[in-house]
Amino acid sequence: xxxxxxxxxxxxxxxxxxxxxxxxxxxxxxxxxxxxxxxxxxxxxxxxxxxxxxxxxxxxxxxxxxxxxxxxxxxxxxxxxxxxxxxxxxxxxxxxxxxxxxxxxxxxxxxxxxxxxxxxxxxxxxxxxxxxxxxxxxxxxxxxxxxxxxxxxxxxxxxxxxxxxxxxxxxxxxxxxxxxxxxxxxxxxxxxxxxxxxxxxxxxxxxxxxxxxxxxxxxxxxxxxxxxxxxxxxxxxxxxxxxxxxxxxxxxxxxxxxxxxxxxxxxxxxxxxxxxxxxxxxxxxxxxxxxxxxxxxxxxxxxxxxxxxxxxxxxxxxxxxxxxxxxxxxxxxxxxxxxxxxxxxxxxxxxxxxxxxxxxxxxxxxxxxxxxxxxxxxxxxxxxxxxxxxxxxxxxxxxxxxxxxxxxxxxxxxxxxxxxxxxxxxxxxxxxx
Numbered sequence: 001x002x003x004x005x006x007x008x009x010x011x012x013x014x015x016x017x018x019x020x021x022x023x024x025x026x027x028x029x030x031x032x033x034x035x036x037x038x039x040x041x042x043x044x045x046x047x048x049x050x051x052x053x054x055x056x057x058x059x060x061x062x063x064x065x066x067x068x069x070x071x072x073x074x075x076x077x078x079x080x081x082x083x084x085x086x087x088x089x090x091x092x093x094x095x096x097x098x099x100x101x102x103x104x105x106x107x108x109x110x111x112x113x114x115x116x117x118x119x120x121x122x123x124x125x126x127x128x129x130x131x132x133x134x135x136x137x138x139x140x141x142x143x144x145x146x147x148x149x150x151x152x153x154x155x156x157x158x159x160x161x162x163x164x165x166x167x168x169x170x171x172x173x174x175x176x177x178x179x180x181x182x183x184x185x186x187x188x189x190x191x192x193x194x195x196x197x198x199x200x201x202x203x204x205x206x207x208x209x210x211x212x213x214x215x216x217x218x219x220x221x222x223x224x225x226x227x228x229x230x231x232x233x234x235x236x237x238x239x240x241x242x243x244x245x246x247x248x249x250x251x252x253x254x255x256x257x258x259x260x261x262x263x264x265x266x267x268x269x270x271x272x273x274x275x276x277x278x279x280x281x282x283x284x285x286x287x288x289x290x291x292x293x294x295x296x297x298x299x300x301x302x303x304x305x306x307x308x309x310x311x312x313x314x315x316x317x318x319x320x321x322x323x324x325x326x327x328x329x330x331x332x333x334x335x336x337x338x339x340x341x342x343x344x345x346x347x348x349x350x351x352x353x354x355x356x357x358x359x360x361x362x363x364x365x366x367x368x369x370x371x372x373x374x375x376x377x378x379x380x381x382x383x384x385x386x387x388x389x390x391x392x393x394x395x396x397x398x399x400x401x402x403x404x405x406x407x408x409x410x411x412x413x414x415x416x417x418x419x420x421x422x423x424x425x426x427x428x429x430x431x432x433x
Contacts (some may be wrong), residue, residue, distance in 0.1 A: 044162030204331035274350035279316030
């Protein structure tokens with residue numbers, strides 16, 4: 001079996017090299033993958049140096065500008081105040097604006113505050129500029145989204161700023177710039193970007209529908225299970241569950257809660273995961289026009305849900321009643337089916353994320369599906385459980401935690417081949433989640 005698995009993986013690599021021109025990713029990349037490694041000796045940044053050595057609002061750094069956040073905008077809820085006593089906030093506007101930032105920016109800033117105190121006992125981190133609501137920065141500045149901060153040390157010793165910039169890099173900021181003799185500029189990817197939200201796409205409490213009847217928690221899926229999905233014409237069918245592209249049983253994440261009105265259904269999923277926007281009933285209208293990031297879904301739009309009509313079960317469009325954010329501690333899971341779609345809590349979703357092209361993402365996983373089918377054909381029949389269905393080849397355990405190696409491969413290919421316009425608008429670089 002080990003030889004067959006090795007053969008299948010080699011085949012995958014060959015096919016991926018020729019077929020994956022536009023990869024689709026899981027909701028990862030994930031925990032720990034791509035984290036910066038601390039060098040043995042920290043080297044201060046030079047004046048005007050920035051890390052990484054690309055423009056701030058590009059894929060390899062903090063991602064493109066999403067639009068200004070104002071106090072009366074819906075996105076204002078994305079900002080959170082930072083009351084860390086180990087950080088000094090200048091707050092020259094006296095409005096508390098400098099304390100407002102995305103959760104990711106807050107996390108990195110708090111980590112940096114610890115590093116500063118360790119590096120220079122008695123010295124604290126100082127924030128001179130945070131969220132800007134008054135238009136004091138250049139057009140499309142990430143300060144307008146609460147994703148950027150300008151920092152110094154509390155003693156304002158400019159000889160420390162090169163090392164301060166290095167410490168910011170090590171703290172995990174997605175872009176650090178020794179911008180001025182008077183401060184360091186740091187920014188992060190958007191809060192609900194894939195890079196910021198490592199790991200799976202659905203909470204473990206989500207349910208799927210099984211071919212043999214009944215439902216099952218997504219976290220309990222095993223290879224060999226057949227779950228309700230839909231083909232590219234909107235016809236309901238049962239598709240093989242293949243594996244988890246990412247799995248974290250202990251994840252605590254913020255999910256988008258998409259709730260429909262009639263029928264009343266509720267789906268929780270991460271920001272960069274794909275849903276199918278609905279027009280007329282799918283079977284009558286043909287294939288949907290495309291897929292939509294969960295972060296783009298708004299009340300009034302429609303998504304596909306399973307409904308019973310005249311004794312027949314079919315996909316019908318349902319109006320989105322509300323879209324909210326909720327933190328869940330039920331784990332996070334990115335299931336993959338052979339069809340590339342899945343019904344979660346009776347709502348149709350893609351198995352893919354990051355790239356807003358379901359078809360391209362599905363084709364990117366064609367080598368994996370082929371290798372999985374070959375491996376299944378070569379493997380001896382899997383033992384069945386009491387329900388009469390098997391659990392797939394032993395070489396593909398569903399219970400393994402972390403990012404699937406194939407998703408990691410696609411991530412690397414994606415960073416080489418794609419620009420930020422093709423990916424989730426809130427960024428993709430690995431830190432994910």
